[in-house]
Amino acid sequence: MVKLKTASREINDATRKLIAMQVGVAAVIAAAFFMARGQGEALAAFYGGMISIVIAILLGRGVARAAEVARQDHKKSMLILYLGAVQRFVIVLVLFGIGLKGLSLAFLPMIAGFAGAQLAYLSSMRRG
Numbered sequence: 001m002v003k004l005k006t007a008s009r010e011i012n013d014a015t016r017k018l019i020a021m022q023v024g025v026a027a028v029i030a031a032a033f034f035m036a037r038g039q040g041e042a043l044a045a046f047y048g049g050m051i052s053i054v055i056a057i058l059l060g061r062g063v064a065r066a067a068e069v070a071r072q073d074h075k076k077s078m079l080i081l082y083l084g085a086v087q088r089f090v091i092v093l094v095l096f097g098i099g100l101k102g103l104s105l106a107f108l109p110m111i112a113g114f115a116g117a118q119l120a121y122l123s124s125m126r127r128g
Contacts, residue, residue, distance in 0.1 A: 015060030018124045022053045025120040026113050033109045044105035048113030051095045055088045056121055062087075 026049020034042035062084030070077035096114075099105045 012060065012064065014124075015056065018056055018060075018121060019053055021120045021124055022049060022056060022117040025116045026050065026053070029109075029113050029116045033112070037109070041106050041109040044099065044107075045109035045113035047099050047103070047105055048110035048115075049117040050113075051092060051099075051110075052114050052117030052121065054095065055092060056117075058084065058088050058091070 026046050029049065030042040030046035033045040062080060066077040066080040066084075069080060096110070099110050100107060
């Protein structure tokens, strides 16, 4: 039980650090768009970064939940991970749709913010 709590705590700590890095990258990209093209495109860039952050949070929660369940049922743990991947994919599509159609945000800055935050995620995972 102690080992499980330690693993869960490590996942939560890593997720917090990752999110802080992603917020920083999204803010820098948004600032660059603000200086180059104005407030509307900066908002779109930051929104794209926030999409990446949302899926990072969901991934962290899913992995922590799967780790807890894995002690009793490995198959259920894998199912949690697979369903989480599908859930995150759908959420990304919905949030991009909301940004593009619902909020009329610019496409390129939104993609740039998302990609930058995702690269921060990949960089963090590679170092971890």
